[in-house]
Amino acid sequence: MEQRSLYDRLGxxxxxxxxxxxxxxxxxxxxxxxxxxxxxxxPRLKSMLVDQVASATGGPATYTGRSMRETHDGMAVTAGEFDALVEDLVATLNAFNVPAAEQQELIGILGPLRSDIVEVET
Structure with missing residues (x-):
């Protein structure tokens, strides 16, 4: 039996x-x-994030926004800020009762974007 996509398992x-x-x-x-x-x-940020997450998790959406490197270029995002963002994502997923396995899979998909977003290692 084929496993359902993360998109479907997220709801x-x-x-x-x-x-x-x-x-x-x-x-x-x-x-x-x-x-x-x-x-x-x-509103645009929310729309872009929805498309990005839906696309990255196997959903029907297509992310048409800029690359994460281009989007965050010059923003001087620190490692601490990125970590805070991830903490906020995990807290949100917990608030929606997303199971740990799906959380880990989603973080595993989005985590590699860190190198395109973080410009200041602190």
Missing amino acids: GQSAIVAVIDGFVGRCAADDRINAKFARTDV
Whole structure:
């Protein structure tokens, strides 16, 4: 029997939209990183994140945004800020009762983007 995609195991489009909405809200409230989002078009950010996660997890969406390196170039994102973002993602996934195996798989997909995002190792 073929295993369902991570996209399906996460609950599909509506679940990913809900998680991204919660995640962006959590980041906005996080004083460790919210300054990085001060001039961000939040609805566009949410839409891009939904497409990126849906595409990366085997869903039908196609991510059409810029590369993570291009998007974050010149933002001087620190390792600490990236770690805070990951902590916020995990806290959001926990709040939505996403099982540990799916969380690990998602982090395993998104984690390698770190080298394209972090410009300052601190």
